[in-house]
Amino acid sequence: MAYDKFHILTSTAVPLPLENVDTDQIIPARFLKATERKNFGDNLFRDWRYNPDNSPKENFVLNNPIYSGKILVGGKNFGSGSSREHAAWAVYDYGFRCVVSSFFADIFRNNCLNIGVLPVQVTDAFSEKIFEAIYNDPNTEIEINLPNQTITILSTGDQESFDINTYKKDNMLNGFDDIDYLQNIKGDIETFASKLLL
Amino acid sequence: MSHTLFDKVWDAHVVKKIEDGPDVFFIDRHFIHEVTSPVAFLGLKSRGLGVLYPERTFATADHNTPTINQHLPVVDPLSAKQLKALEDNSNEYGISHWGLGHQKNGIVHVVGPENGITFPGATIVCGDSHTSTHGAFGAIAFGIGTSEVEMVLATQCIMQPKPKKMRINVNGLLGKGVTSKDVALYIISKLSTSGATGYFVEYAGNVFENMSMEGRMTVCNLSIEMGARGGMIAPDETTFNYLKGRPLSLTGEAWDKAVVYWSTLKTDKDATFDKELHFDASDIEPMITYGTNPGMGMGISKNIPEAGKAKGGEATYKKSLDYMGYHENDSMIGKQVDYVFLGSCTNGRIEDFRAFASIVKGKKKADNVTAWLVPGSHEVEAKIIEEGILDIITEAGFALRQPGCSACLAMNDDKVPAGKYAVSTSNRNFEGRQGPGSRTLLASPLVAAAAAVTGVVTDPRDLL
Numbered sequence: 001m002a003y004d005k006f007h008i009l010t011s012t013a014v015p016l017p018l019e020n021v022d023t024d025q026i027i028p029a030r031f032l033k034a035t036e037r038k039n040f041g042d043n044l045f046r047d048w049r050y051n052p053d054n055s056p057k058e059n060f061v062l063n064n065p066i067y068s069g070k071i072l073v074g075g076k077n078f079g080s081g082s083s084r085e086h087a088a089w090a091v092y093d094y095g096f097r098c099v100v101s102s103f104f105a106d107i108f109r110n111n112c113l114n115i116g117v118l119p120v121q122v123t124d125a126f127s128e129k130i131f132e133a134i135y136n137d138p139n140t141e142i143e144i145n146l147p148n149q150t151i152t153i154l155s156t157g158d159q160e161s162f163d164i165n166t167y168k169k170d171n172m173l174n175g176f177d178d179i180d181y182l183q184n185i186k187g188d189i190e191t192f193a194s195k196l197l198l
Numbered sequence: 199m200s201h202t203l204f205d206k207v208w209d210a211h212v213v214k215k216i217e218d219g220p221d222v223f224f225i226d227r228h229f230i231h232e233v234t235s236p237v238a239f240l241g242l243k244s245r246g247l248g249v250l251y252p253e254r255t256f257a258t259a260d261h262n263t264p265t266i267n268q269h270l271p272v273v274d275p276l277s278a279k280q281l282k283a284l285e286d287n288s289n290e291y292g293i294s295h296w297g298l299g300h301q302k303n304g305i306v307h308v309v310g311p312e313n314g315i316t317f318p319g320a321t322i323v324c325g326d327s328h329t330s331t332h333g334a335f336g337a338i339a340f341g342i343g344t345s346e347v348e349m350v351l352a353t354q355c356i357m358q359p360k361p362k363k364m365r366i367n368v369n370g371l372l373g374k375g376v377t378s379k380d381v382a383l384y385i386i387s388k389l390s391t392s393g394a395t396g397y398f399v400e401y402a403g404n405v406f407e408n409m410s411m412e413g414r415m416t417v418c419n420l421s422i423e424m425g426a427r428g429g430m431i432a433p434d435e436t437t438f439n440y441l442k443g444r445p446l447s448l449t450g451e452a453w454d455k456a457v458v459y460w461s462t463l464k465t466d467k468d469a470t471f472d473k474e475l476h477f478d479a480s481d482i483e484p485m486i487t488y489g490t491n492p493g494m495g496m497g498i499s500k501n502i503p504e505a506g507k508a509k510g511g512e513a514t515y516k517k518s519l520d521y522m523g524y525h526e527n528d529s530m531i532g533k534q535v536d537y538v539f540l541g542s543c544t545n546g547r548i549e550d551f552r553a554f555a556s557i558v559k560g561k562k563k564a565d566n567v568t569a570w571l572v573p574g575s576h577e578v579e580a581k582i583i584e585e586g587i588l589d590i591i592t593e594a595g596f597a598l599r600q601p602g603c604s605a606c607l608a609m610n611d612d613k614v615p616a617g618k619y620a621v622s623t624s625n626r627n628f629e630g631r632q633g634p635g636s637r638t639l640l641a642s643p644l645v646a647a648a649a650a651v652t653g654v655v656t657d658p659r660d661l662l
Binding site for chain 2: 017018019020022024025028029030032033034035036037047052075076077080081082083084085086088103104105106107110111114115165166167168177178179181182183185186188189192193196197198
């Protein structure tokens, strides 16, 4: 799945300071029945966002017009649970290009990287600074600089660097994905497979 | 140089190492199901690619299959469309497909092992986080996303950085009524749902050595719930005895040769782990969860911890108890139960039904409880009948349903209504997991059976 290249993203952010946000909350199982990747953003955080009668829940952050932007700032252990890539699709399709958290679940992090959402892991202290800055001023802009691997709160100047391996970084910068790479080494794969016992 | 079990299997599957990047990791067995594969096949088509090794791929329908009247057309049009897509894609690319009505149909993580597709030293992936189940055989098995499903279909490889290694040792004697599910829920309650994130876990110690294959599968199944990519247990005679004679297991000389290799798949004495934990089996009670993630569990005789003593932020903790309708310091014994679910890839195997039957035998289902007893596969269903378990549960007022994932994630019609409490042998108690607004208490088949006959949360040790 090709996606838009990621370089430098400057945006306001949406705060969701809850720990252990699992992928069943990001997209509940009943919305996994599609056979195409379409409209998953409509059901992002469905049960936190809407009442059973489909009216919006006023106290949920996505329904609060004060907060908007292409960055979602989540609490610790974001994306735990199911391997459903639909969760990452919902995040992307809703309009987020980056999720910031002080800790990500593995599969969710991988899924994000594979579809063009940048997971930025920050320290607990920096996570708190971001929440504080957004709550002080919802128009606070955050800059995610992928080439330099830095995240900056523009209003306060607070900055931290984040990790990403060079291979994944190159993919994100160029909008490539793993299949492009693997297709190029198909011969190596076939040679390897021919030597296997089973 | 000394190696761990995990190193041995991992290193044997690296096609290529990328500097400061992931390994190109070869996959021996790829399981697909109807939910996470359709978009992957669309991706293949849009790129004009085929399936590189269809004989290494196995398709089964499980997540949103009905558990009654499977001979009739599937009513939900979206479910029917997904099931049809799996069938069509499998046919188009030459992948063996065990759809609804097929004698081998069942939950992907149940039918893989029971047919001998899973084997020691294998690398196994599936677009389902509970793929970790297959680690019970000494395989490296983990869940992947749909982009990776597409990748494996096209190239039989994924790009994966090698995780860190953790060993969890449990030694000693398990108490009465304490099952493999309790061992796993106990470990998760100690580690929290993120305690093993970034690690691949090896389970070691006499508790796992003495455990049946099915018990080991239950433990490895739940590895993902502590954040681990997967868990594994060194293959031994128990493993080989389980696999021998399965429909797709090796036979004759090839089998003998494989066993010689598989027997080398154990952690060397002086190999080291990035993290090592030790637990005492005698500290483990029958477990139950009280919150909205699998880490929020406790011994069934204990009281719900106070927020300050719990892991995770206070706001998250309070939100969780509020959702469940529970309070700090509450006892779980005697709590209301409306539904009981026996099944899922965690506890839908024959041993789980034997355990359930051992409690309900000679008793009656509580009137206030709706019970869904769902075998993990047709093979499990056949054994339930053959062993007389069906007679026992029928006599006690229960009915048996047909195989599938069912109320574990409620993608079919088996949904627990909003506000209702379900004692469930499945793997996740997340908000709305078993239906919007449903409240799930994770527990072993024994605890589920005790709830099913008493109508409230009950210590199964009182009924044994």
